[in-house]
Amino acid sequence: MYKVFVNDKPFFLTNEIIKETDFKIFLLESTDIKQLVIKMFNNKIKKCYLYYPDEKVMFKKLKEKIPVQRAGGGLVYNKNGEVLFIFRNGKWDLPKGGKEKREKMKLTAMREVEEETGVNKLSITKKLQKTYHIFKRNGIYKLKITTWYEMKSDYEGIPIGQAEEGIEKVAWLNPEQIKEALLNSYENIKLLFEEEKLLQ
Numbered sequence: 001m002y003k004v005f006v007n008d009k010p011f012f013l014t015n016e017i018i019k020e021t022d023f024k025i026f027l028l029e030s031t032d033i034k035q036l037v038i039k040m041f042n043n044k045i046k047k048c049y050l051y052y053p054d055e056k057v058m059f060k061k062l063k064e065k066i067p068v069q070r071a072g073g074g075l076v077y078n079k080n081g082e083v084l085f086i087f088r089n090g091k092w093d094l095p096k097g098g099k100e101k102r103e104k105m106k107l108t109a110m111r112e113v114e115e116e117t118g119v120n121k122l123s124i125t126k127k128l129q130k131t132y133h134i135f136k137r138n139g140i141y142k143l144k145i146t147t148w149y150e151m152k153s154d155y156e157g158i159p160i161g162q163a164e165e166g167i168e169k170v171a172w173l174n175p176e177q178i179k180e181a182l183l184n185s186y187e188n189i190k191l192l193f194e195e196e197k198l199l200q
Contacts, residue, residue: 002059004143005133006040008187011048013062015055028052033065037134037141063143066134070099071146072109075128075192076119076153078172084119084153085181086161087169092181094189096146097165109149117170118160124149129195131188148192 002013018025026036028050039045052058073096076084085092097112099105110122128148134141161167173181182190 002062002132003191004062005131005187006037009040009043009046010187011036011040011050013050013052013058015051015053015058017051018049023047023049025049025051028058028061033062034141037066041136066141066143069142069144070105070108071096071144072099072105072107072112073097073146073148074109074113074122074151075148076113076122076151078153078155080172080174082172082174083178084113084117084159085171085173085178086116086167087171088161088165088167090184092185092189094148094192096148105147106149109147110151113151116162116165116167118157118162119153119155119170121154122151123153124151126150128192131191133186133188146188 003010004013013028024045026048029052031050036045036048040048050062052061073094074084075094078084084095086095087093095113095116097108097116099108103111106124110124113122114120126149128150131146131148132143134143136142159170159172161170171177178193182193
């Protein structure tokens with residue numbers, strides 16, 4: 001099953017018929033994805049399931065219906081065990097950005113962390129899960145697939161946000177501060193911290 005966020009509201013791609021309770025179920029094959037996304041953006045649908053019988057190809061089917069943008073990002077630790085956060089559009093987020101042509105995803109993630117925060121001396125410690133969300137740019141809805149990596153950095157300087165990307169603040173947050181920041185963050189970001197077992 002895949003969890004895709006539209007304005008922080010989820011839809012689930014599934015190959016199981018689930019008995020409806022507080023959500024709607026649609027057939028992926030015949031659903032107009034754009035109309036569904038518009039309804040979710042306008043709060044007409046809070047949560048739904050998209051059903052397709054074959055789990056192996058259901059994500060491919062979704063990608064046939066909506067343009068895809070690939071991105072890479074980092075959950076970066078310093079030597080004090082703090083995590084690098086950025087503050088943009090009124091929310092706490094992690095540094096990430098779009099993949100360039102023929103660029104390896106690991107390099108995308110490291111480049112974006114450095115560009116958005118000024119933090120370098122990065123090394124990847126492991127690959128984390130991918131996250132999925134739909135956004136609108138220039139009137140077009142796109143599915144953003146972000147590949148996340150856990151990284152560490154020995155950077156000693158003061159991180160500086162990339163102004164042209166609208167980053168107002170960059171901060172190293174300790175576990176207590178992370179809990180607070182996640183109250184004003186995105187569902188995708190919370191998923192990463194659940195995976196990292198940092199939300200207990």
